[in-house]
Amino acid sequence: MAIKMQDLTEKARQIRLVIFDVDGVLTDGSLFFGDDGQEYKAFNSKDGHGIRMLLENGIEAAIITGRESNVVTHRMNNLGIPHVLQGRREKLPAYEEIKDMTGFEDNEIAYVGDDVIDLPVMKRVALAITVHDAHPYVKQHAHWQTPSSGGHGAARDVCEMILDAKGLLPAILESYLQ
Secondary structure, rough: OOHHHHHHHHHOOOOOEEEOOOOOOOOOOOEEOOOOOEEEEEOOOOHHHHHHHHOOOOOOEEEOOOOOOOHHHHHHHHHOOEEEEEEOOOOOHHHHHHHHHHHOHHHHHHEEEHHHHHHHHHHOEEEEEOOOOOOHHHHHOEEEOOOOOOOOOOOHHHHHHHHHHOOOOHHHHOOOOO
């Protein structure tokens, strides 16, 4: 379902909220457990900076994840993401909750997922995005696929694509040279 670049840019220009899955999108999908049962995940700092760039430029971010983890709570608090719904294997009801909390409509929302559990939301949003190493069936239903894999810069790809479509990215990048 990939779309033409011009159509992608137009859809991205309208986005006011980006919802991210965690495992397989913000991480590479690996789950690490200590002997005490504590769960560990590796997040990419470039992805985090991309999300901060979104937030600093008036584009909101949210999380819907099927698993529940203290490390996710900690990381999302660190990034300043206010809407974090964990333990939501059925993602469509969680998506509706986020819409209620934020007031955004389908045509203002992008969703980034990697597996079949994400498809119900991806079918509803204006801009359905998947990561480079997503399940093949999910790739068929995405408007755009990131050049990077989950946990390896895919979220940064999304953030920069949206900021660029809105004409904001060049000034943001230039500001780091001053």
